Amino acid sequence: MKLSDNKAKLSFSNGSPDVDLPVYQGTIGPDVIDIRKLYAQTGQFTYDPGFMSTASCQSAITYIDGDKGELLYRGYPIEQLAEKCDYLDTCYLLLKGELPNKPQRDDFHQLVLKHTMVNEQMQFFLRGFRRDAHPMAVLTGLVGAMSAFYHDSIDVHNAEHRDIAAIRLISKMPTLVAMAHKYGVGQPYMYPRNELSYAGNFLRMMFGTPCEDYKVNPVLERAMDRIFILHADHEQNASTSTVRLCGSSGTNPFAAIAAGVACLWGPAHGGANEACLNMLEDIQKMGGVAKVGEFMEKVKDKNSGVRLMGFGHRVYKNYDPRAKLMQETCNEVLAELGLEKDPLFALAKELERIALEDDYFVQRKLYPNVDFYSGIVQRAIGVPVKLFTGIFALARTVGWIAQLNEMMADPEYKIGRPRQLYTGSPRRDVP
Numbered sequence: 055m056k057l058s059d060n061k062a063k064l065s066f067s068n069g070s071p072d073v074d075l076p077v078y079q080g081t082i083g084p085d086v087i088d089i090r091k092l093y094a095q096t097g098q099f100t101y102d103p104g105f106m107s108t109a110s111c112q113s114a115i116t117y118i119d120g121d122k123g124e125l126l127y128r129g130y131p132i133e134q135l136a137e138k139c140d141y142l143d144t145c146y147l148l149l150k151g152e153l154p155n156k157p158q159r160d161d162f163h164q165l166v167l168k169h170t171m172v173n174e175q176m177q178f179f180l181r182g183f184r185r186d187a188h189p190m191a192v193l194t195g196l197v198g199a200m201s202a203f204y205h206d207s208i209d210v211h212n213a214e215h216r217d218i219a220a221i222r223l224i225s226k227m228p229t230l231v232a233m234a235h236k237y238g239v240g241q242p243y244m245y246p247r248n249e250l251s252y253a254g255n256f257l258r259m260m261f262g263t264p265c266e267d268y269k270v271n272p273v274l275e276r277a278m279d280r281i282f283i284l285h286a287d288h289e290q291n292a293s294t295s296t297v298r299l300c301g302s303s304g305t306n307p308f309a310a311i312a313a314g315v316a317c318l319w320g321p322a323h324g325g326a327n328e329a330c331l332n333m334l335e336d337i338q339k340m341g342g343v344a345k346v347g348e349f350m351e352k353v354k355d356k357n358s359g360v361r362l363m364g365f366g367h368r369v370y371k372n373y374d375p376r377a378k379l380m381q382e383t384c385n386e387v388l389a390e391l392g393l394e395k396d397p398l399f400a401l402a403k404e405l406e407r408i409a410l411e412d413d414y415f416v417q418r419k420l421y422p423n424v425d426f427y428s429g430i431v432q433r434a435i436g437v438p439v440k441l442f443t444g445i446f447a448l449a450r451t452v453g454w455i456a457q458l459n460e461m462m463a464d465p466e467y468k469i470g471r472p473r474q475l476y477t478g479s480p481r482r483d484v485p
Contacts, residue, residue: 062087099473116289123372141282148456169225170246173203189444190319192234198312208306219307220455227448232259253279273390284376287453293317297454299470314454315447324446327429330364331439346404364426373421380427
């Protein structure tokens with residue numbers, strides 16, 4: 055970051071002296087006011103619930119312009135990466151800072167795809183869970199347990215350990231997610247196959263059985279790969295901030311990523327696509343397409359308590375660029391599987407049409423977001439709704455690792471310690 059010639063002046067109405075605060079410029083985006091010495095200078099903190107106006111770090115990984123509807127990974131627009139690269143190319147970019155050349159690409163793909171097996175003991179650990187446990191509960195436990203199975207790479211301060219842990223997490227997450235699924239449905243685990251692509255291998259582990267050979271459908275393979283790319287990173291969101299905060303204590307990389315998985319589980323974050331499909335199923339039970347208009351009227355009524363899931367975004371005040379790409383993929387998958395007339399998908403299309411035409415939603419910029427379309431695509435492929443967030447965690451793992459590595463390499467990094475505005479009882483004595 056670059057120190058700006060501009061300075062911010064903080065003035066007080068009670069006669070306290072003014073304070074000059076440095077202003078820093080990033081490559082693009084808003085400038086930031088440096089308040090690190092504010093408490094030392096004034097004895098006061100800032101108050102910013104939800105950190106909506108606070109930059110907690112400097113980062114060179116992902117940039118979002120919510121007003122323009124722009125998302126960049128290391129400077130590259132998400133639209134170009136989704137069209138011209140695969141997920142492992144994107145992983146290399148997020149981890150290394152540049153897209154790989156041909157030899158680097160071959161080496162990285164081989165490195166990841168040859169480490170997809172997990173320790174055989176992990177399946178015995180998995181058996182300790184109930185069969186009907188939520189996959190995210192299982193996945194949180196499995197990721198955290200990796201530090202017990204791969205304890206030779208748990209020093210987060212060691213760059214080599216972080217690199218080893220990164221490859222292990224990226225390569226083994228599809229295996230763990232598929233194992234959690236197979237365990238829940240009572241089917242045998244499918245071992246990974248090194249000759250398949252990252253997305254193709256995941257589909258086989260999810261839907262293949264020992265009874266017959268599984269042939270990967272290239273349309274579904276590309277759709278899953280695109281879902282991975284679009285969810286790979288998204289700046290300082292709740293789960294990424296959780297990984298950074300957890301990692302700032304010096305805990306091992308597996309524990310930090312497990313914390314990210316747990317945070318992602320929330321319906322306001324990674325669980326949004328699951329909540330979206332549940333909403334569609336509720337409308338279907340009400341009467342389907344014929345009841346969409348009635349449902350949308352309830353959404354407009356603030357007193358109804360009815361929420362529209364899968365539309366709008368906290369950061370994007372324009373169309374979510376990921377949603378445009380996911381919409382294309384959605385149409386391709388539905389056409390490939392002959393599901394254009396499926397009742398639930400017809401319902402989703404009607405919901406989308408109303409939201410894009412009704413002034414109430416247009417004025418509030420409640421456009422369909424990536425969760426809306428990715429949920430539809432995953433359901434079409436055959437992914438159970440409860441596993442949607444697990445696939446999100448799989449995709450986001452590389453972003454979490456890149457952010458964790460960046461923080462650990464930052465000489466200014468400190469253990470996270472937010473402050474508070476205390477509103478409890480003043481000091482008092484026990485009678």
